[in-house]
Structures are given as C-alpha cells and as structure tokens.
Amino acid sequence: MGGFFGAVSERDVILDVFFGTDYHSHLGTLRGGIAALTENGFDRHIHNIENTPFRTKLEKDIMDIRGRACIGCISDTDPQPIIIRSHLGTYAISTIGIIRNIKELTAEIVDKSNIHFSGMSGGKINTSELTAALINTKADFVEGIKFAHDKIEGSISILILTDKYEIIAARDKSGRLPILVGKDEHGYCVSFESFAYEKLGYKDEHELGCGEVVKITADKLEVLSPPNKCKKRICSFLWTYYGYPNSHYEGVNVEVMRYRNGEIMANADKEKGVAQNIDYVCGVPDSGLPHAIGYSNASVVPFARPFIKYTPTWPRSFMPTNQNVRNQVAKMKLIPVTELINGKKLLFVDDSIVRGTQLRETVEFLYENGAKEVHMRSACPPIMFGCKYLNFSASTSEMELIARRTIAELEGDEGEKHLDEYADASSERGKKLRETIAEKLKLDSLEYQTLEGLIEAIGLDRDEICTYCWDGRE
Secondary structure, three states: OEEEEEEOOOOOOHHHHHHHOOOHHHHHOEEEEEEEEOOOOOOOOOEEEOOOHHHHHHOOHHHHHOEEEEEEEEEOOOOOOEEEEEOEEEEEEEEEEEEOHHHHHHHHHHHHHOOOOOOOOOOOOOOHHHHHHHOOOOHHHHHHHHHHHOOOOEEEEEEEEEOOOOOOEEEEOOOOOOEEEOOOOOOOEEEHHHHHHHHOEEEEEEOOOOOOOOEOOOOEEEEEOOOOOOOOOOEHHHHHHHHOOOOOOEHHHHHHHHHHHHHHHHHHHHHHOOOOOOOEEEOOOOOOOHHHHHHHHHHOEOOOEEEEEEOOOOOOOOOOOHHHHHHHHHHHHEEHHHHHHOOOOOEEEEOOOOOHHHHHHHHHHHOOOOEEEEEEEEOOOOOOOOOOOOOOOOOOOOHHHHHHHHHHHHHHHHHHHHHOOOOOOOOOOHHHHHHHHHHHHHEEEEEEEEEEHHHHHHOOOOEEEEEEHHHOOO
C-alpha cells in the first residue's frame, strides 16, 4: 500500500507535509520521501524506512527546507516522489496503487516513443515514472491523467506538484482508495487520511470522486475533471484492516465500523448458540481489538487482553518484508498475561485470516500458557482471491491463502467450482471448510463474518464496495 500528503499555501508548509506524511506510516514500511518547491527549485529527499520510521529519517532533511508547496509519500513499493522534466514542465509525482500490465505498458512506450526508464533492482520499473511517461504523451495533465487511468490495469491514484506552485490530485478511476482535500485560512492540503490534516488545523473541504482530477493552489480548489460515471468500488479492507481507527472513508469512521462489525458477529453466534460459555472476548492486536470490543459489548462477555504486543522496537505489523522474519517478529511481539490465559476459555477476534501462519503460532502460544479453549472469529469472510487492484498483499499465489489451500486439499480442482458454497457457513462445504481450518489451527471453533454482515457494518451501498478478495466480483 502507501499514502501521500501534499499542501500549498501562502505560508511555509514543510512541517505540515512532514507531519501529514508521517501520519500515513501505517500504510507502508519501505520508502518515505518528500519533494518541495523552494526558491531554488525542487528539493527532494527519499529514504529507506524499513528499520527506521519516516519521521526519524526525514527530520534532519526538513530543517533547511522552506517552501509554500510540498508533497510527501509513504510507499510499500518504489522510491517516491520522483522529479520529472517534460514538455509539461518540471514536476514531482507520487502514486498509490498497482499497475498489473506494467511490462506491456513499458514495452509499448519504449517502442513508440523511443524513451528509456531508470533501471531498478530485479529489472523493475518505478510505477510513478511509468505513470508520468503515460501522462507526458498528452498535451496537458488532465488529458494525460485520463489516458493513464484508461491504460493502466489495476488502480492508480496520482499526486503531482508542478513548478507553478500547484498540486494536482487524481483519484483512481474506480475510487478504490480515498483522496480528500482540506482547507485552512492560508491554503489547501490533499491527503489519503483525513485525520492527518485535521490534526494540522485543516478542515474538510472536498472528497474526490471516482477518477476526479482537482488542482489546488494557495487561494483556491479547482475541479479540472469531474468524477466519471463508473460505479464506485472503494476497498472494504480499508475498514476491516489497514485503515487507521481515526480515519473516515465516504463518511464512515473505521473504529465505529469495527465496533459494529463485532456486534454483528456476536449476535450471529448468539442466534446459533455457539461459543456462549467463554470467559473473555479478546482481540488480536491491533486492528482486531475494536472488532473484539464490539463483540464483547453485544455478547456481554468481559473484554480482556491476555497478551500484549511489544511495540517499542517493532511498532508496525507488516515489516519487515521477508515473510520468515515477519513470522518470527510476530511471535516475539506477543507477551502473555498468564493470569488471563491459564485455565480460561477465550474467544479471539482477528481482522482477517490470510495465510494462517501467524494465527497458528498465536494459538499454540495461548495453549502453551494454559488456555483451556481458544475460539476464533474473523472480522471478514474467507479470503478467496488475491487482490489485483491494490498493492497491500504479499501473496504471490492464491494457494498461499489458507481458505483456497484448504479447499484444494478437500476437493482438488473440483473445489474451484464451488467457492461460493465454501464461503457460505450454512452450506455443507462451508461448514467443512471451517471445521478443517479450525482443526489445522487447533481451534475449538472458527467462524467468519458473512459478506452481508460486513456490508451492513460498513453501511454503504453494496455496489459501491469492492469485495473482490472474498467473492471475485469485479
């Protein structure tokens, strides 16, 4: 994933962008950077933030920068922002999303335009550089951005700082990720996360629609291209997992949605009469906690934290990038509160169950510390498909997903024809999937939130929400 923040004003905005970008650190752990337009032109700084947070890496750089226009980016992919010189002028660009047809587009541009791209390790092409190359094939930014949106398979949101003290922002054409504009008495800002600018004194001004392109200057917000007529498909995982608790997307707060989601799961268990004799409801830190609080409130079973995540040295759950190291770090983070585990019947709520590796180790950890029973609830349905629209999953094959892997073990290729049944807890296949995964993970019971329950918790129209990873719906 990734996130960005930009501001343009009558005053210096370097600190605003520094702190605003830092507030996106939960969205990425690979690269962080800023690009400012100063009296001497563009000043850019990019750092690796795999082992040191954005704030620590960038705080020395910003001390000597002054500028009334600046953008910043947290990225889980390529170094950003990058500086481009073209017939459209000199500009800085940062992008969020994923380009699935990057090889084909690169070859097409090289063949037609006779241009070259900077080489990266492993033969990769920087997605922002490719996006800029697509934009530069047209006569102006708006035409170029629309062209890029049309050509790119996947999803791309774009933030551009021009050499005229303008910021151009474009939301991806299906609105899978948010872009919001804030305003204060001196200028405007643009952000992935609304709370990032609220803390800086900006007020909500505008939320971009699907494919909408806007330009902000110190004195105004201008819509360069209105939202397209495509149906919005905002990512539901924003609320379930990677959105920050303070965030609002399409007017729906993340923390409130998670409470509601937990309540729906608790009521479903109550109706079925399952897991009604437990001592504590618990959440897998961090994003599982609010779902668990909602479950506890509805079930009237005490909420407890039988283990605490040790964060001073490993504060972010999806670093580092090596999966084996990630698994070990996840294990080392969990510090037990033995008095809340030994002899207790525990029901845990996690935001999702993807591969199952860390969850299995967590369950073993609980039994090692004396748990009598361990029940698990997933705050979303079984994940059946790897996301092809956003870059937030490290899965290289759908067989890495525990649900798909288990289905293959149960029925082989035949199971691929019945994914809808496996997703449905009321069907025989659905019951078998849950029983088999529960046995694999040594759980006393396992249930998933239904797709209907998840949509109810979000509270938006079903057709506005992307649910591809659960039902394969485009």
